Amino acid sequence: MRNLSVSVVLVLLSFKLIAQDPAKILTSIFDEALTDRTAYKNLEYLCKNTKGRIAGSPEAEKAIEFTKQALINAGADTVWLQKVPIPVWKRGSEKCRMISSKNGKHDLSITALGLSVGTSEKGVTSKVIEVHDFDELKALGKNRIEGKIVFYNRPSDNKLINSFAGYAGAVNQRTAGASEASKLGAIAVIVRSATQSLDDFPHTGVTHYETDVNPIPAVAVSTIGAEMLSSWLKADSLLSVSLVSTCKNFPDSFSYNVIGEIRGSLKPNEYITVGGHIDAWDIAEGAHDDGGGCVQAIEMIRIFKKLGIKPKRTVRAVMFMNEEMSGTGGKAYATEAKRKGEIHYAALESDRGVTSPRGFGFDADGQKLEKLQALASWFVPYNIRDFDKGGGGSDISPLKAMGAMQIGFMPDTQRYFSYHHSANDTFEKVNIRELQMGSAAIASLIYLIDLQDL
Ligand SMILES: [Zn+2]
Numbered sequence: 001m002r003n004l005s006v007s008v009v010l011v012l013l014s015f016k017l018i019a020q021d022p023a024k025i026l027t028s029i030f031d032e033a034l035t036d037r038t039a040y041k042n043l044e045y046l047c048k049n050t051k052g053r054i055a056g057s058p059e060a061e062k063a064i065e066f067t068k069q070a071l072i073n074a075g076a077d078t079v080w081l082q083k084v085p086i087p088v089w090k091r092g093s094e095k096c097r098m099i100s101s102k103n104g105k106h107d108l109s110i111t112a113l114g115l116s117v118g119t120s121e122k123g124v125t126s127k128v129i130e131v132h133d134f135d136e137l138k139a140l141g142k143n144r145i146e147g148k149i150v151f152y153n154r155p156s157d158n159k160l161i162n163s164f165a166g167y168a169g170a171v172n173q174r175t176a177g178a179s180e181a182s183k184l185g186a187i188a189v190i191v192r193s194a195t196q197s198l199d200d201f202p203h204t205g206v207t208h209y210e211t212d213v214n215p216i217p218a219v220a221v222s223t224i225g226a227e228m229l230s231s232w233l234k235a236d237s238l239l240s241v242s243l244v245s246t247c248k249n250f251p252d253s254f255s256y257n258v259i260g261e262i263r264g265s266l267k268p269n270e271y272i273t274v275g276g277h278i279d280a281w282d283i284a285e286g287a288h289d290d291g292g293g294c295v296q297a298i299e300m301i302r303i304f305k306k307l308g309i310k311p312k313r314t315v316r317a318v319m320f321m322n323e324e325m326s327g328t329g330g331k332a333y334a335t336e337a338k339r340k341g342e343i344h345y346a347a348l349e350s351d352r353g354v355t356s357p358r359g360f361g362f363d364a365d366g367q368k369l370e371k372l373q374a375l376a377s378w379f380v381p382y383n384i385r386d387f388d389k390g391g392g393g394s395d396i397s398p399l400k401a402m403g404a405m406q407i408g409f410m411p412d413t414q415r416y417f418s419y420h421h422s423a424n425d426t427f428e429k430v431n432i433r434e435l436q437m438g439s440a441a442i443a444s445l446i447y448l449i450d451l452q453d454l
Contacts, residue, residue, distance in 0.1 A: 022451065025309065026378055026444045032303050033440035039299040040432045042070050043292060047285035047427035054114075054282040055255050055322035056088040063278050064256050067319045070298050071260030075305030076317070078263070081256040084321045084332040088253050089115050091282055092246025095123070096190065096219065100239040103232055108225035111202035111283055111422075112247040113174060113191070114325050115209075116218040123244035124149070124187050124217070130233055134172075134180050146185030149241055151233075152177045153192045153226050156417065163196055163413045164352070167420075170194045171205070178218040179210045188217040188243055192226040194417065200224045201422040204281050206325050217245050257329045258319040260301055266312040271337070272446055273316050273347040273404070274300055277323030277395055284425040288416060292354030292430060292438070293409070294319045299439040300446060311450045313345055320395040323351070324421075327394055334398035344404035346449055349393025350442060352409065353416040356434045357384050357441040361391020363406035368454050375448050384441050386410055405454065409442055 033039075046053075050063040064081065071079045096110040112118070129145060131137045132154040137145065152173035156166035171194045178189045193203035200222045209215040221229065232239055258278060264270065276293020280286020297317035304311065320329035337344060348360075359379070362372045369389055376387040391408025392400070400406055411434070419425035 022378055022448060025447060028307050029303055029444050029447065030382060030440040032306060033299065033436045033443065037432070038302060039295040039439050040435055042295040042298060043287060043430060043435065044427050046291040046294070047287050051285045052282040053278065053280050053286060055086040055279045055325060056253050057282065060255060060279055060321070064258055067258045067278060067294060067298065071258065071301060071317060074260065074298050074302035076260030076262060076301050079260040082259055082332060082336060084255050084257055084329045086253055086255045086322045086328055087115060087325050088250040089325065090248055090250065092118055092248060093244060094219070095244040096221065097242045098229060098232055098239060099242060100232055100236045102236040106228065108229060109200045109202050109222040110190070110219045110225065111204045112245045113204055113207040113218040113220060114281065115249065116178070116207050116245070116247055117215045117249065118245050118247040119188065119217045119243060121244070121246060123242055125240055125242040126187055128229070128233060128239060128241050130230060137180055137184065142184045145181065148186055149188045149190060149243060150177070150181040150186045151190045151229060153230055155192060155223070156194060156196050158196050163417050166196055167194050167417055174205050174220065175208055178207050178216050179213045182213045182216045186216060190229070190241070190243070191218065191220050193220045193223055195223060195420065197418040198223045198227070201424045203420060203422040204283060205421045217243065219243065219245050255321045257321050257333055259316055260298070261314050261316040262301060262304055262311060264312055264314040265310040268314050270313040270343045270345045271316060272311070272313050272345055272450060273318055273396060273399065274442060274446060275318035275320050275395055276350050277321070277329065278319035279322050279324050281324060281421050283423045284421065285427055287425050287427045287430045288353035288419045289421065289425055290323070290351045292435060293350035296350050296354065296435070296439045296442050300443040303439070303443045309447060311447070313450055315446060315450065323395050330395035330398050334402065337399065338402060344399050344402050346405040346407060347396035347399045348407040348409060348442065348446065349396045350409040350438065351393045351395070352413055353411055353419070354430055354435045354438050355411040355413070355415060357438045358410050358412055359384050359386030359388065360445055361388050361408040361410050363390065363392050363400070371452065371454060375445070378444070378448060379441070382437070382441065409438065411438055
């Protein structure tokens, strides 16, 4: 009995010592993440067995079941599914053929844009007008556009060091190009893929139709295809394109977010959410976007449980459904949180790929931001140094209205748009070491944030 109490006291003492030294906790978190392959294996399963898991697909349902089990295996105290309304859209057959009296015929690599309406089986054939932005389109006017296929060919600006800024500068052609062209009577749009790479992978992504416009078919063409179409048009402005894309929208349905949590030891009614999105485009394995973010969130739970880290607040890993088409997973999660009167202290999203971690972005100001930036000193041994203002993610953004501090995981992003929304986003593009470093960084930050009262 005496021996038992002595050992209990010793254990408590040593626990207290470790608890007072975040540097030691961080070392143990990194040691665990860098020597365990669970997250990498989970990602391999998602990529190879649930490829193309767009919301509403059988692959998405399989991914829900798998990540639910992965959270149970990780040791989460509670794991459950949360109902999410979703749109249902399915790709059909696709073909895009240039027909020129000068150059002959050539097929381009294309992919329908998500939520796009389709053509008939026969497709549409028309002359093509190349533009680079909406001003140029409007200047051409209805006379020149009506009855034609509009080809948007503004590249991402490769001079921008921040690849997300390059993407942001090009992506409105994809999201709004069909609506703008339809207003002038165009019959379809072909959009240059939003990527810094020059290759033959077409990159999909959602397109939105304004409510009062006639929806017209919209596809993305690979950057090599875009360059070729542009050069053929220069040689032969009378060139026509025959476009087939028989994708379809179906009635709305339901799917699920997957949630696992560790109950808080001191403030169980305050929540920290860490998430990625479980859906991925139908043409992709969804390794970097965003299976990697999902397995990193699960890994945080596994590491906390394995090391006996007991967060003060309730910490959740959330696999959000349907980020890609209309973000309903994030909205459903925030709606339910509000209904239950939950207090959301912080939320972190990993949805920028799973390359080497550079740091975190915080949607905070003043003293709060200074306190968060001071946490960077703990990460110096791991060469993770960027603790900047500005960050979050589309799935966690609905929690902002409830006061949740928004945090974005910031890996190196120079390669991200080579993979993003394309068949090039495969498991093989993920490096285990980089994935593990990201998991360790996220778990460490959440551990440190939970110690604070910001
Ligand atoms: Zn994503």
